[in-house]
Amino acid sequence: MGDDTLFKHESLQDLDTVIAYLEAVRDGFTRRRLTFTDQEREIVLEPKGLVRFDLEAKCKGQGCKLTLKFAWKDRPTDEETGNLTIAAG
Amino acid sequence: MSDILVAEGIAENFRFMVLEVTKQVENAWKLLDTRNPKLVESISSRDDYIDVLKSVIENKCFSAINRVGAADRRVVNQLRAMTTLASNLERIADFAENVVAQTEYLKDFDFLKRYDYGKFFSEILQALGLCHDAFIKRDMGLAFRICRSEFSLDYLYKVQFDRILNELRSGAETENLITSHLILRYLERMGDALLNVGEAIIFAVVGEKFKIKQYEALKENLAKSGIETPISDLEFQSIWGSRSGCRIGRVQAPPDPAKVSGGVLFKEGAKRKILREKENIERWEAIMPGLPPRILSVQQEDSQASMLVEFLDGCTYQEVVLNAEMSVVQNATFVLEQTLLYVWEHTKSFGPGQADFLTQLKSRLPDVYRLHPFLKETPKTVGGVQAPSLELLLARLEPDATKLISPFTVFIHGDFNINNIVYDHAAQSIRFIDLHRSKLSDYLQDVSVFLVSNFRLPIFEEPLRERLNWSARNMYAFAKRYAEQSKDATFQARLCLGLARSYITSARFELNKRFVKDMFLRGVYLLDRMAAHKGKPWEEFTLPEDSILF
Numbered sequence: 136m137g138d139d140t141l142f143k144h145e146s147l148q149d150l151d152t153v154i155a156y157l158e159a160v161r162d163g164f165t166r167r168r169l170t171f172t173d174q175e176r177e178i179v180l181e182p183k184g185l186v187r188f189d190l191e192a193k194c195k196g197q198g199c200k201l202t203l204k205f206a207w208k209d210r211p212t213d214e215e216t217g218n219l220t221i222a223a224g
Numbered sequence: 225m226s227d228i229l230v231a232e233g234i235a236e237n238f239r240f241m242v243l244e245v246t247k248q249v250e251n252a253w254k255l256l257d258t259r260n261p262k263l264v265e266s267i268s269s270r271d272d273y274i275d276v277l278k279s280v281i282e283n284k285c286f287s288a289i290n291r292v293g294a295a296d297r298r299v300v301n302q303l304r305a306m307t308t309l310a311s312n313l314e315r316i317a318d319f320a321e322n323v324v325a326q327t328e329y330l331k332d333f334d335f336l337k338r339y340d341y342g343k344f345f346s347e348i349l350q351a352l353g354l355c356h357d358a359f360i361k362r363d364m365g366l367a368f369r370i371c372r373s374e375f376s377l378d379y380l381y382k383v384q385f386d387r388i389l390n391e392l393r394s395g396a397e398t399e400n401l402i403t404s405h406l407i408l409r410y411l412e413r414m415g416d417a418l419l420n421v422g423e424a425i426i427f428a429v430v431g432e433k434f435k436i437k438q439y440e441a442l443k444e445n446l447a448k449s450g451i452e453t454p455i456s457d458l459e460f461q462s463i464w465g466s467r468s469g470c471r472i473g474r475v476q477a478p479p480d481p482a483k484v485s486g487g488v489l490f491k492e493g494a495k496r497k498i499l500r501e502k503e504n505i506e507r508w509e510a511i512m513p514g515l516p517p518r519i520l521s522v523q524q525e526d527s528q529a530s531m532l533v534e535f536l537d538g539c540t541y542q543e544v545v546l547n548a549e550m551s552v553v554q555n556a557t558f559v560l561e562q563t564l565l566y567v568w569e570h571t572k573s574f575g576p577g578q579a580d581f582l583t584q585l586k587s588r589l590p591d592v593y594r595l596h597p598f599l600k601e602t603p604k605t606v607g608g609v610q611a612p613s614l615e616l617l618l619a620r621l622e623p624d625a626t627k628l629i630s631p632f633t634v635f636i637h638g639d640f641n642i643n644n645i646v647y648d649h650a651a652q653s654i655r656f657i658d659l660h661r662s663k664l665s666d667y668l669q670d671v672s673v674f675l676v677s678n679f680r681l682p683i684f685e686e687p688l689r690e691r692l693n694w695s696a697r698n699m700y701a702f703a704k705r706y707a708e709q710s711k712d713a714t715f716q717a718r719l720c721l722g723l724a725r726s727y728i729t730s731a732r733f734e735l736n737k738r739f740v741k742d743m744f745l746r747g748v749y750l751l752d753r754m755a756a757h758k759g760k761p762w763e764e765f766t767l768p769e770d771s772i773l774f
Binding site for chain 2: 183184185187190208210
């Protein structure tokens with residue numbers, strides 16, 4: 136990764152389908168690999184390291200909303216960068 | 225002077241501003257001498273132009289600071305100093321206008337002449353005449369002369385004030401006396417503004433706030449240390465010359481063993497703090513000669529003390545990490561690690577030691593919340609998952625954390641952030657500065673402060689971040705190897721606690737909310753991991769290593 140990427144999807148769902156989506160995301164986290172595709176391309180997110188997790192639940196009148204946000208750094212690992220450490224003593 | 229000041233036209237605006245303010249002061253003087261009413265009009269119309277110039281300079285400086293960011297502190301310091309110059313010059317122009325406004329109430333212009341106001345004006349104009357060159361040529365000698373005008377003006381004012389007070393007692397000429405006093409008072413206040421101007425120029429040159437009120441203490445210190453001419457251009461130029469623009473490439477010249485660092489650094493503050501630093505410097509010198517800066521002299525008064533220390537050649541480790549070629553960074557890191565190994569091995573004393581991270585954290589927490597009240601949270605649950613608050617975590621951890629002790633102690637720096645380490649590439653040496661917190665303690669206090677001092681820099685450009693991450697990763701690997709060799713089995717748990725403490729308390733120095741939250745949450749996360757370990761031996765705890773990387 137490293138290139139800027141954006142995948143967006145909006146829909147209306149029944150609760151059973153919502154659960155299917157949540158499970159897909161959950162499986163993706165478990166496998167450390169979330170895949171999103173549209174006609175043109177496939178976008179893969181590989182969660183790693185520490186994940187910033189923001190959760191917001193709110194109701195205003197009859198309108199309710201749950202927002203989940205996960206953010207992490209797609210930083211290359213030591214092996215990928217060939218990072219050198221300097222031996223001391 | 226940095227190019228940005230020229231490119232943005234700030235240098236030119238500044239030149240005009242000095243000229244305009246000088247003209248205002250000259251005209252105010254002329255008005256008092258000649259009572260020419262045309263001057264009143266000219267002074268009032270010029271004042272608007274000066275206000276505009278001030279705004280233009282400020283706008284340009286703030287937008288340039290924004291663009292330059294934290295990466296080039298020298299340029300940022302110059303821009304900051306320039307905003308101080310502009311606002312104080314404008315203040316001087318305002319005072320000139322105030323003087324003019326007072327003349328309306330002066331029944332007899334000749335009356336004022338007895339108070340020698342010409343001397344005030346000469347002093348002010350002389351100092352104004354130095355402002356441009358002092359700033360543009362970064363001339364410390366000129367800056368000091370500007371500062372000194374404040375002392376001369378204070379003295380002139382005091383003499384005339386006493387005289388006016390005496391005359392008031394006679395009961396005659398009350399109106400003229402009051403008005404004369406007000407005029408002299410405005411002239412004296414121009415001196416205050418000139419002092420700010422001089423100090424801002426010094427700040428632009430040396431990068432540290434240097435309060436000229438400490439001038440007398442400095443003079444005594446210089447005399448005591450055997451430096452002959454107290455405030456000459458030369459000595460202070462060496463300060464400016466050695467630490468500015470710290471971009472080093474390869475070794476420029478073979479190190480000269482006879483070379484003595486030319487600059488001096490003046491420190492002044494609470495007696496206890498200064499004397500503690502002095503003792504620590506002596507102790508460091510005994511442990512590893514040359515590691516701390518040399519003390520040139522110390523002055524003590526009732527509650528204050530001051531000290532002249534050698535100003536070290538070279539760059540801070542932070543500047544090296546951010547700016548130098550990678551080979552130089554590696555070299556500096558190697559020398560730093562060798563230095564730490566030497567210090568740790570030579571001061572190691574077996575027996576339990578504790579840095580008491582939790583107490584440190586709790587004592588600084590009120591300051592964090594005062595600055596960022598939004599960080600204060602209550603415990604929450606999401607379904608069956610509990611999200612404890614920081615306070616709850618601290619309470620849970622406390623009984624177990626007190627059992628977390630280091631198997632040995634070493635003499636630690638005490639404020640080991642990457643800005644307090646100076647690397648001299650030519651001499652291939654590492655030196656420590658700001659040593660007032662040094663003591664025997666857990667070496668992981670220094671390691672955790674070092675690691676977080678990389679993280680907490682508000683620098684977000686990826687290439688620079690990679691360098692800071694490199695520095696943190698490297699120190700972590702080094703400390704981990706040392707822990708393994710020293711059979712320090714609770715290394716990871718203690719480091720985790722130290723990191724949590726530094727992340728959370730660092731929030732009190734930062735204003736960027738997003739970044740503050742990132743550091744705070746990182747600290748809370750680490751404490752949460754430790755709380756989750758409860759009941760198991762600390763030797764088995766694993767630090768989430770990603771927590772040291774941005």
